[in-house]
Amino acid sequence: MNARRVRLLIWKEFLQLRRDPLLLRALMLMPIVQLVLFGYVVAADVRNLSTAVLDLDRTPVSRRIEASFAASGYFTITSHPASETELRPLMDAGGVKVAVVIPEGTQAALDRGETAGLGVIVDGSDSSVASVAAGYAAQIVAQFNTDRLAASGLTVSPPGIDARVRVVFNPSLDAVNTMIPGLIGAILMISISVIMSQAVVRERERGTLEQMFVTPITPGEYLLGKVVPYALLACVQASVVAAVGALWFKVPFNGSVPVVVVGLALFLLTCIGLGLLVSLVSHTRHQAQQTVMLMMIPMMILSGFIFPVESMPAGLQPVAYAIPLTWALRILRGAFVKGSGFEALAVPLLVLAGFGVVIFGAAVWATHRRLAE
Amino acid sequence: MNPLARIAAVARKEFRHLLRDWRVLAAVLLLPVVELLLFSYAISFDVRDVPTVIVDADQTPASRAYVQAYETSTFFEVLGEASDVNAVDRLFDANAARVVVVVQPGFARAIAAGERAEVGVLIDGSEPNAARVGQAYALALNQFYSQRIAAAWADRQGLDLSAAGRLEPRLRTWYNPERSSSIFLIPGLMVVIIMIVTVQQTAVSLVRERDLHTQEQLLVSPLRQVESMVGKLLPWTLLAFADMIAIAVLGLTVFGVPLRGSVPVLAGASALFVFCSLGMGLLVSALSLSLETANVVALLLSFLPAFLLSGFAFPLESIPMALQVVSCVFPARFMVSISRAVFLKGAGLAEVWPDLAALGAYAVVVLAASTALYARRSRR
Numbered sequence: 212m213n214a215r216r217v218r219l220l221i222w223k224e225f226l227q228l229r230r231d232p233l234l235l236r237a238l239m240l241m242p243i244v245q246l247v248l249f250g251y252v253v254a255a256d257v258r259n260l261s262t263a264v265l266d267l268d269r270t271p272v273s274r275r276i277e278a279s280f281a282a283s284g285y286f287t288i289t290s291h292p293a294s295e296t297e298l299r300p301l302m303d304a305g306g307v308k309v310a311v312v313i314p315e316g317t318q319a320a321l322d323r324g325e326t327a328g329l330g331v332i333v334d335g336s337d338s339s340v341a342s343v344a345a346g347y348a349a350q351i352v353a354q355f356n357t358d359r360l361a362a363s364g365l366t367v368s369p370p371g372i373d374a375r376v377r378v379v380f381n382p383s384l385d386a387v388n389t390m391i392p393g394l395i396g397a398i399l400m401i402s403i404s405v406i407m408s409q410a411v412v413r414e415r416e417r418g419t420l421e422q423m424f425v426t427p428i429t430p431g432e433y434l435l436g437k438v439v440p441y442a443l444l445a446c447v448q449a450s451v452v453a454a455v456g457a458l459w460f461k462v463p464f465n466g467s468v469p470v471v472v473v474g475l476a477l478f479l480l481t482c483i484g485l486g487l488l489v490s491l492v493s494h495t496r497h498q499a500q501q502t503v504m505l506m507m508i509p510m511m512i513l514s515g516f517i518f519p520v521e522s523m524p525a526g527l528q529p530v531a532y533a534i535p536l537t538w539a540l541r542i543l544r545g546a547f548v549k550g551s552g553f554e555a556l557a558v559p560l561l562v563l564a565g566f567g568v569v570i571f572g573a574a575v576w577a578t579h580r581r582l583a584e
Numbered sequence: 585m586n587p588l589a590r591i592a593a594v595a596r597k598e599f600r601h602l603l604r605d606w607r608v609l610a611a612v613l614l615l616p617v618v619e620l621l622l623f624s625y626a627i628s629f630d631v632r633d634v635p636t637v638i639v640d641a642d643q644t645p646a647s648r649a650y651v652q653a654y655e656t657s658t659f660f661e662v663l664g665e666a667s668d669v670n671a672v673d674r675l676f677d678a679n680a681a682r683v684v685v686v687v688q689p690g691f692a693r694a695i696a697a698g699e700r701a702e703v704g705v706l707i708d709g710s711e712p713n714a715a716r717v718g719q720a721y722a723l724a725l726n727q728f729y730s731q732r733i734a735a736a737w738a739d740r741q742g743l744d745l746s747a748a749g750r751l752e753p754r755l756r757t758w759y760n761p762e763r764s765s766s767i768f769l770i771p772g773l774m775v776v777i778i779m780i781v782t783v784q785q786t787a788v789s790l791v792r793e794r795d796l797h798t799q800e801q802l803l804v805s806p807l808r809q810v811e812s813m814v815g816k817l818l819p820w821t822l823l824a825f826a827d828m829i830a831i832a833v834l835g836l837t838v839f840g841v842p843l844r845g846s847v848p849v850l851a852g853a854s855a856l857f858v859f860c861s862l863g864m865g866l867l868v869s870a871l872s873l874s875l876e877t878a879n880v881v882a883l884l885l886s887f888l889p890a891f892l893l894s895g896f897a898f899p900l901e902s903i904p905m906a907l908q909v910v911s912c913v914f915p916a917r918f919m920v921s922i923s924r925a926v927f928l929k930g931a932g933l934a935e936v937w938p939d940l941a942a943l944g945a946y947a948v949v950v951l952a953a954s955t956a957l958y959a960r961r962s963r964r
Contacts, residue, residue, distance in 0.1 A: 234877040237884055244884060247907070248892040254712075255902040276751070302758060303929050305921060308901070321751065328754045335757035335768070335928075345755050346720045352753045353727060359751075370698045370737050372650070372730045376722050379676065381709035384719075389710050405883070409876050416796075493607070497788055500879045501611035504784075505618065512622050519711050521634060521682070523626050541679065548710040555677035 212435075216428055220436025224410075228440070238406070242398050242448045246455050249394050253517060254386035260344055262286040263301055263310040265294070265330075272318035276329065279355055280311055285347040298332075308334045309344045321359070380465075380549045388463065391456035392547035393516050395449050396539040399475065400482050401507060403445045407486025408499040410437050411578070416495055430579050438483055445479060466546030470553060474542035477563040481535045484570035491577045510534050535566045587811055594807065594815025598789065602819060612785065616777045616827050623773050624766035624839055627897075633661040634718055637681040639669055646692035650703075653729050654685060659721045672706060682708045683718055695733060759928045767842075770835040771927040772896030772920045774828055778854075779861050779894075779916050782824045783886035784879070786865025790816060791878040809958065817862055824858045844930030853922045853936070856943040860915035861886070863950030870957040889914040896920050915950075918942045 228235055264277050280286045286309060292298045301307040312330030320327040331348045381388045414420040423433060456462040489506070493499035512518065513527065514536040520528060531537050541559040545551035553560070602609055636654060640647050654660045660683060666675065675681040686704035694701040705722045709715045790813075793802060802812055835841040843850075868885060872878035892898060893907070894916035900908060911917045918939040925931035933940070 231874055231877055233872060234874065234880060237877065237880045241880070241884055244888060248888055251907055252892045252898050252900075252903050255898070259902060261901065300935075303925070303931060304935055305925065305929075317751075326752050329751050330756065331753050332756045332758055335759045343716075345753075346717060348753050348755070349724065350720060352751050353724070355751055370695045370700060370733055372695075372726050372733065373700045373702050375702065376705040376707065376719055378707045378709040378715055378719065381712065381715075384709055384712045384716055386712040389712060401883075405880065406876070409879075413876075495605065495608075496875045496879075497792065498605065498607045498611075500784075500788065500875075501608050501615075504780075505611050505615055508615070508619060509622055513626055518627050519714050521714070527626050544710050545677070545679075549677060551677050555674075558678075 212429070212431055217432050217435050217439075220428065220432065221439050224436065224440040238402060238444065238448075239451075241402060242452050243455070245394060245398055246391070246452055246460075249390050250387050250456075250460050254390040259287045260285060260308045261289045261306060263290045263292055263298055263307045264288050265292055265298060265310060265312045267315045268313045268317040270318035272321060273313040276313055276317075276355065277311070279351055280348075283347065283351050285344075285351075286311075302332075302334055305334075309348075311348075387456075387460045389544050389548055391452065391460055391462045392543040393540050394456075395452050395475070396478060396536055396543050397511060397516055398452055399445050399449050399479060400510070400536055400539075402448055403441060403479065403482040404486040404489065404503050404507065405500075406441050406444070407438075407483055408489040408493070408503045409496050410441070411487065411490040412493050412496050412499045434487075434575065434578055438487075441486075442479060442483065445482075449475065462547065464547055465550030467550075467552060470546045470551070470556060471543065473553075474539060474546070474556070474560060474563065477560065477567045478535060478539040478542075480567035480571045481563065484567070484572075484574040487574035488570070488577060491574070491581055510536050513537075515540055535563060535570075538563045538566070587808070590807055590811045591815040591818070594812050595818040598816050598819045601789075612781060612823065615781065616831055619773060619777055620770070620831060620834060623769045623897075627765055627769070634659060634682045634714060635680065636660040636662050636683040636685065637664060637666050637672075637675055638662060639666050639672070639684065639686045641668075641689045642687050642691040644692035646695055647687045650687065650691070650729060651685070653725055657721070657725060659718070660725075676706075676708050682711065682714065683722070698737065766835075766839045767928070768924075769897065770831070770839055770841050771923040772894065774831045774835070775857065775916055775919045775923055776890045776894060776896050777831060778824050778828055778858065779864075779886050779890040781827060782820060782858060782861035783865045783868065784882040785823075786817060786820050786862055787868035787872065787878040787882045788875060789820070790866065790869035791872050791875055794873075795875045813866070813958070817866075820865075821858060821862060824861070825854075828854055828858075841927060843927055845926035846932040849931075849933050849936060849940070850923065850926045853919060853926075853940055853943060856940070856947050857915060857919040859947040860919075860943060860950055863947060863954050864915075866954035867950060867957065870954055870961060890916045893917060894920045912942075915943055915946045918946075 262280065264280070266273050266277060277288065281288050290301060290307060292301060292310075295312070298307070298310050302310070310330075310332040312332065314328065314330065317327045317329070329352060331345065333344045378384060411420070414423065428436075457464065485506070486503075489499050489502050493502060513523070513531045514520075514534050515531060516536065520531045520537065523531065538559040542556050542563070545556050545559070549555075638651050638654065640651055651662070655662045663681065666672065666684070669686060672681075672684050672686075675684060684706040686706065688702055688704070691701045691703070703726065705726075707715050707718045707722070832843075836843055864886060865882070868881050869878055872881055889911070890896075893900070893911040893914055895911075896916070900911055900917065903911075922931075922936045922939045922943075925936050929935075
């Protein structure tokens with residue numbers, strides 16, 4: 212291993228990167244764009260749902276029901292259709308996502324002490340809206356009942372249960388607080404495998420790999436020279452994400468830095484190995500790009516990055532645990548949100564170390580074999 | 585040789601490239617299938633079977649009956665009991681539980697005495713969506729159980745608690761009564777896949793000639809630039825349509841997605857959308873110097889906006905205004921809205937014409953811009 216040769220190889224790789232200014236700009240823009248999109252779109256609370264109120268009762272009670280929906284912040288009342296036939300086109304056009312139907316005689320029924328039904332219609336073509344709207348509506352109605360009971364002047368207080376529901380870790384339930392730690396891992400994986408997968412195959416496609424062989428460069432030096440520039444680039448990207456997350460999105464960091472660094476280093480090893488392997492088995496850059504895409508989409512979706520692993524079908528959960536990103540997310544989120552240390556995260560760290568050794572080892576072995584050919 | 589024959593020749597050459605590189609072809613054909621399966625089977629917006637651990641410090645028949653309420657719900661999956669509260673931290677740290685229910689000693693005594701018993705429910709907030717639903721379910725479960733206790737107590741005392749009347753929500757879900765996520769996702773997924781495949785593939789395959797320095801050979805041939813471009817885009821256009829039809833057919837037959845609206849409107853909108861995507865691919869290829877750049881820029885301009893700014897999985901109403909404006913810069917949002925309206929809501933031209941007009945305008949602008957860019961580039 213000759214330090215000067217490695218340094219020159221790294222220098223060459225940087226020169227190549229610099230010659231393509233758009234690529235460098237796009238690579239630096241990528242984390243920012245992802246931060247903004249994931250931070251604001253995926254982590255958005257579903258609020259201000261446009262709602263139509265169909266008041267067929269027209270009494271003080273029905274107006275109070277409407278007011279409690281409007282005051283909740285979850286629903287924004289945008290229209291008052293006179294009948295269900297008028298409601299239909301509003302829903303069809305997508306202008307209204309939820310409709311509250313207060314049937315005629317609601318106040319009368321409540322005054323008689325009966326149970327009155329309140330129609331809540333949700334647009335099922337948008338199932339994320341549909342599932343939360345139902346929960347919010349139930350909450351508002353429950354509060355309405357409690358208020359009425361309290362106002363009715365009933366003096367006896369029956370026994371019951373007071374549930375103190377407390378959210379530990381991330382009590383504000385801000386989705387960015389878990390999205391951004393996860394994004395550090397996801398961006399690392401995407402950018403490393405996209406760029407790394409091109410590294411060796413480009414030289415092969417251009418026929419410059421043969422030129423390398425006639426130089427005194429050894430396979431180890433070649434590999435190091437290829438890996439270091441992109442690893443550095445990934446570190447810069449990860450730091451950008453962490454910095455923007457902490458300063459702009461105000462994501463709290465509760466854990467220890469060494470845990471995150473060790474976790475990311477192990478994960479980086481895995482990603483570099485994956486990228487190199489793709490690069491080695493592909494004949495053209497186009498193939499390598501397609502292979503990476505095909506690999507990355509399932510990894511992103513099954514890792515629990517956006518959708519929790521628990522709500523996946525039982526048959527798919529083992530697949531999720533075979534994905535390195537799943538374990539990297541455990542470490543990042545554990546450290547950021549829960550402040551977990553080495554002891555609590557021992558299992559994910561060990562698993563990630565296993566992945567790193569096996570995948571990176573396989574990549575090194577394959578590179579040696581290829582270069583020896 | 586007339587222009588049509590020349591275009592056909594370029595298209596044939598492009599097809600040969602495609603067929604010779606079977607791995608790229610396989611990936612391009614496999615990608616839609618993989619995504620379709622992932623999004624239809626793996627993703628569910630309904631949170632259920634959340635791992636729950638119970639700390640029952642009371643150990644009475646009353647507390648066990650209360651714990652039973654968690655066991656019978658579909659939301660909580662009771663994994664076991666922990667002996668004391670100190671174990672809770674470890675459970676959360678090791679991700680062994682997302683919800684811990686703590687029943688304090690004296691639970692049964694308080695209820696028997698006609699008082700309110702206190703119960704602690706701890707929820708791990710590191711998965712905010714699940715936590716929010718968990719909060720609502722925990723409150724609902726306790727309210728329901730509380731009412732049962734109160735009713736039993738009132739019966740014994742001979743009281744009537746129903747005097748105040750109760751309001752009860754009756755939920756109806758239009759368009760997708762089972763709230764199946766595949767029915768909701770597939771009409772949008774179709775759009776996302778087309779956008780990803782078309783933009784990326786056209787960008788990469790157009791840049792390839794420049795990157796491999798075969799561009800000069802094409803320039804000295806009698807081929808005009810427009811002819812070469814049309815010929816190169818033809819295979820990808822056909823592939824995009826094939827993908828679209830395949831996903832639609834799979835969705836209709838295997839996943840039971842209904843097609844309630846007008847098929848001609850859907851077909852027209854799809855054609856416009858494919859032109860928009862081709863235009864974006866052209867634009868990316870005009871800007872990019874190398875294959876790597878084309879790939880990364882295409883990722884940036886097609887993959888991310890298609891997934892996140894199209895409203896396909898994440899509703900656009902709740903995002904900041906500035907990003908809503910940005911989402912209008914990408915054609916996917918209009919096409920997702922058309923596709924969903926036609927498939928699920930039975931919409932026709934009368935409902936979707938604004939989106940259709942936006943797509944048309946977009947196609948014209950983006951194709952004109954990329955042609956202009958190409959013309960400028962070739963003059964240099």
